[in-house]
Amino acid sequence: MNGYFRDLYMGSKSLLTGMGITFKAVFQPMVTVQYPREKIEVTPNIRGRLFMVKDTETHTHRCIVCNRCANECPSSCIYLEGVKQEDVKGRVLSRYVYDFTTCSLCGNCVDVCPVSAIAFSCEYELASFSKEDFIFDLLKEVEENR
Amino acid sequence: MDNLIGTMARIISYAVILIAFGFANAIIMGYLERKLAARIQRRPGPMEVGPHGIYQLFVDGVKIIGKQLIVPKDVDGVLFRIAPILAFAPVVLPFIVIPFSQKLQARDFNLGLLFIVTIASINVLTIVMAGWASNNKYSLFGAMRSVAQNISFEVPVLISILCIALMTGTYSMQGIVKAQGNVWFILIQPVAFIIYFIAGLAETNRNPFDLPEAESELTAGFHTEYSGFGFSLFVIAEYANMFLVCSIATVLFLGGWHGIPLPFFEYTGAVWFLAKVYVLMVVMVWIRWTFPRVRFDQLLNFSWKYLIPFSLVNLLVTAICIKLFPLLKEML
Numbered sequence: 001m002n003g004y005f006r007d008l009y010m011g012s013k014s015l016l017t018g019m020g021i022t023f024k025a026v027f028q029p030m031v032t033v034q035y036p037r038e039k040i041e042v043t044p045n046i047r048g049r050l051f052m053v054k055d056t057e058t059h060t061h062r063c064i065v066c067n068r069c070a071n072e073c074p075s076s077c078i079y080l081e082g083v084k085q086e087d088v089k090g091r092v093l094s095r096y097v098y099d100f101t102t103c104s105l106c107g108n109c110v111d112v113c114p115v116s117a118i119a120f121s122c123e124y125e126l127a128s129f130s131k132e133d134f135i136f137d138l139l140k141e142v143e144e145n146r
Numbered sequence: 147m148d149n150l151i152g153t154m155a156r157i158i159s160y161a162v163i164l165i166a167f168g169f170a171n172a173i174i175m176g177y178l179e180r181k182l183a184a185r186i187q188r189r190p191g192p193m194e195v196g197p198h199g200i201y202q203l204f205v206d207g208v209k210i211i212g213k214q215l216i217v218p219k220d221v222d223g224v225l226f227r228i229a230p231i232l233a234f235a236p237v238v239l240p241f242i243v244i245p246f247s248q249k250l251q252a253r254d255f256n257l258g259l260l261f262i263v264t265i266a267s268i269n270v271l272t273i274v275m276a277g278w279a280s281n282n283k284y285s286l287f288g289a290m291r292s293v294a295q296n297i298s299f300e301v302p303v304l305i306s307i308l309c310i311a312l313m314t315g316t317y318s319m320q321g322i323v324k325a326q327g328n329v330w331f332i333l334i335q336p337v338a339f340i341i342y343f344i345a346g347l348a349e350t351n352r353n354p355f356d357l358p359e360a361e362s363e364l365t366a367g368f369h370t371e372y373s374g375f376g377f378s379l380f381v382i383a384e385y386a387n388m389f390l391v392c393s394i395a396t397v398l399f400l401g402g403w404h405g406i407p408l409p410f411f412e413y414t415g416a417v418w419f420l421a422k423v424y425v426l427m428v429v430m431v432w433i434r435w436t437f438p439r440v441r442f443d444q445l446l447n448f449s450w451k452y453l454i455p456f457s458l459v460n461l462l463v464t465a466i467c468i469k470l471f472p473l474l475k476e477m478l
Contacts, residue, residue: 004451015437018436018437019432019433019436022186022432022435022436025186026185026186028188030188031188032189034190
């Protein structure tokens with residue numbers, strides 16, 4: 001008998017508290033995002049696929065074809081070519097192929113780049129029916145965007 | 147002969163309407179429950195099929211009808227097949243005596259309340275049947291739990307019903323409603339109402355008393371082996387059972403079809419009746435999505451240590467009051 005009525009009182013009180021919490025939750029805003037129709041801003045630190053940064057002064061890419069990104073890449077998903085031009089010191093980028101199918105977004109290439117020519121994009125909607133859609137030509141992209 | 151045909155036509159039309167009502171109730175409650183559960187968890191719930199997902203349950207129904215009815219190899223074939231049908235019958239039968247309004251009632255038996263209590267207890271039998279016939283240990287455990295639970299919770303239900311029967315002096319559903327013309331019995335018998343509602347929650351095997359089908363312990367309890375429409379008959383029966391428990395609570399404690407008079411009140415009283423019933427059902431859903439499942443010893447302790455002593459004391463006090471103050475009865 002000891003504590004019989006106290007248990008009853010405490011139990012009822014805690015049950016009513018619980019019901020109060022769920023009652024309040026009904027009137028709170030929903031947290032679900034109806035994804036395909038509704039989208040939220042992603043954080044700028046997201047590791048999306050690579051893209052070539054466009055320099056604000058020269059209005060083109062900054063790549064100096066040092067090949068460090070391709071050498072550093074653990075899954076060898078970067079391939080780049082450069083050509084010699086007469087009036088320019090060093091080589092000029094002629095092709096930059098990035099294979100997203102094997103990329104693990106480790107970020108070594110971004111870290112190692114001496115001129116910050118490549119960076120992670122905020123693109124996260126990557127779905128396709130063919131593998132070829134994930135082999136990006138980054139140089140073409142940055143030139144088309146010019 | 148004419149009379150016989152008329153009676154048969156009446157019986158068949160009642161049966162069709164009642165079964166249709168059982169199914170419609172399952173669709174409404176299924177949708178309401180999913181939406182409310184979602185809101186309590188701060189998600190939108192079904193949204194894709196139709197505006198705010200209102201056609202979701204119809205689509206689910208079509209899907210479930212299209213499913214194959216799998217009968218596992220070593221089950222008791224006959225019992226396994228008839229158990230879901232039998233589960234549905236006892237929850238639809240009591241609708242015969244439920245007074246939706248003054249004139250919307252299939253039959254007003256003078257023992258209507260006892261009729262409901264008697265028929266509703268068949269429900270346990272079908273659960274045991276399903277659990278036993280499934281030849282599955284989880285099903286059998288679920289069924290056994292259901293029996294223990296229903297036996298221990300039927301006692302407080304009956305005692306709290308008895309309190310009302312003592313006050314009104316009738317078991318007729320219509321008579322009990324009419325006795326509440328001035329005061330609803332929830333104001334005179336709040337303890338009986340609370341006891342009835344909690345025990346009714348346990349009778350319908352719903353959270354927090356859903357031990358017969360506890361997912362985390364027994365996969366799905368007595369309906370583990372059921373698929374397709376056999377399974378959905380159990381679900382529809384559960385919702386119909388909820389409706390039944392809530393409508394008895396409405397008749398006994400909330401004044402049945404009494405409310406603000408509407409035109410043609412002999413029929414439109416059903417609006418108030420259904421409103422009260424669905425409010426109680428929403429409370430049931432609310433409780434389900436708030437509380438975790440009780441342990442089995444807690445369940446039985448709750449019934450035998452709290453509900454039954456309190457309902458017995460309540461019955462005693464009611465009886466004494468009626469004997470000492472006959473005027474009180476006149477006043478109601």
